[in-house]
Amino acid sequence: MRLSFSEVNKDQISCWLGIAEQRNKFTAIKKEFLLAQKQIYQNDHLYQLLDSLFYQEIYQSSDINHCETMLFYSFCVSFFILDQEDDYRFNIFRSKQIPAVMLNVTIREKMLAHYHIRRLGIADEKVLEYQLAQVNNRYYFFTGSLSFVDQKIILSAQEKMLKANLVQFLEALTFEATKLFKHPHQSISSILDLKFGYGNSLILLENYSATTLIIQYDFSSTPTYQIALEQMLLNQLRSIESISLIPAKEGTFYDLLISSNRDDIREKITYLSEATPAHDVIKIKDKIDTLKRQKSSI
Numbered sequence: 001m002r003l004s005f006s007e008v009n010k011d012q013i014s015c016w017l018g019i020a021e022q023r024n025k026f027t028a029i030k031k032e033f034l035l036a037q038k039q040i041y042q043n044d045h046l047y048q049l050l051d052s053l054f055y056q057e058i059y060q061s062s063d064i065n066h067c068e069t070m071l072f073y074s075f076c077v078s079f080f081i082l083d084q085e086d087d088y089r090f091n092i093f094r095s096k097q098i099p100a101v102m103l104n105v106t107i108r109e110k111m112l113a114h115y116h117i118r119r120l121g122i123a124d125e126k127v128l129e130y131q132l133a134q135v136n137n138r139y140y141f142f143t144g145s146l147s148f149v150d151q152k153i154i155l156s157a158q159e160k161m162l163k164a165n166l167v168q169f170l171e172a173l174t175f176e177a178t179k180l181f182k183h184p185h186q187s188i189s190s191i192l193d194l195k196f197g198y199g200n201s202l203i204l205l206e207n208y209s210a211t212t213l214i215i216q217y218d219f220s221s222t223p224t225y226q227i228a229l230e231q232m233l234l235n236q237l238r239s240i241e242s243i244s245l246i247p248a249k250e251g252t253f254y255d256l257l258i259s260s261n262r263d264d265i266r267e268k269i270t271y272l273s274e275a276t277p278a279h280d281v282i283k284i285k286d287k288i289d290t291l292k293r294q295k296s297s298i
Contacts, residue, residue, distance in 0.1 A: 009081050016075050020068060034067040037074075037141075040098055046090040047073050074141035077133065084130045091133060100140040103180055104132055107173055111201060114169055115209045124208050128201060135197030139177065144187035151192040158199045166202055173198050210242040211295045213255045213288060217272075218248035221261035225274040229260055233272060236281050240288060255291055258284060 041047040051069040174195045219226040
């Protein structure tokens with residue numbers, strides 16, 4: 001099948017197959033939903049590959065309806081079992097008429113519209129698609145989840161990472177999903193799991209849409225300390241996200257210019273000198289925070 005699995009995922013697959021072996025000992029299992037999904041997914045390439053494997057190796061006489069493929073398929077596409085590249089390879093050819101895929105497209109479009117993003121770069125697109133597909137498939141195929149940690153505690157911690165308007169948007173997205181697909185036996189844990197997954201996707205988009213500040217520096221007025229000041233600045237600002245730190249170049253745009261010359265009269269300037277570097281760095285970081293807030297509010 002040309003698929004690769006991490007050691008963790010191999011353990012998860014082994015565990016799933018062990019559960020399947022025990023489950024096949026019971027015959028009084030309702031399979032109406034699985035039989036309906038077989039009809040929906042019968043032309044899906046990943047489903048066909050798995051079904052071929054299951055016919056050869058796994059099906060037993062007790063599984064007269066051959067539903068084990070559908071169960072394993074739902075597991076593979078819902079719990080990050082396939083790696084991102086393999087999942088993307090199958091997903092791009094998947095029918096857009098499949099309910100779980102339709103849910104995925106709807107939620108993705110609403111998220112991108114919220115951030116006024118027309119199109120993501122291919123690398124970012126793959127990450128977002130991978131995250132959303134697993135979350136929506138898990139909600140579509142499974143009626144609940146078990147967690148070692150209280151889901152409400154996890155959600156509360158996640159909400160602290162989101163702006164107030166995003167918390168409201170997250171509620172709206174979750175409501176939209178539950179409206180688009182209503183499972184008769186859906187549990188609260190499933191809805192909370194869905195909400196947490198959408199929250200993670202919004203955090204991704206927050207990072208993708210964050211405006212990059214262009215910060216230039218010019219220490220040519222103090223050549224003796226130029227290298228030292230450059231290295232100190234790079235080290236101090238390295239951990240700050242969404243900034244581009246480059247040497248000054250005349251005639252190019254910048255949001256902030258850092259100079260060692262306090263007589264420098266160029267626009268949007270702040271200073272870093274060899275005399276008070278620690279104090280100046282604090283002021284520079286405060287200035288960057290202010291500029292980020294100003295840009296994000298535009």
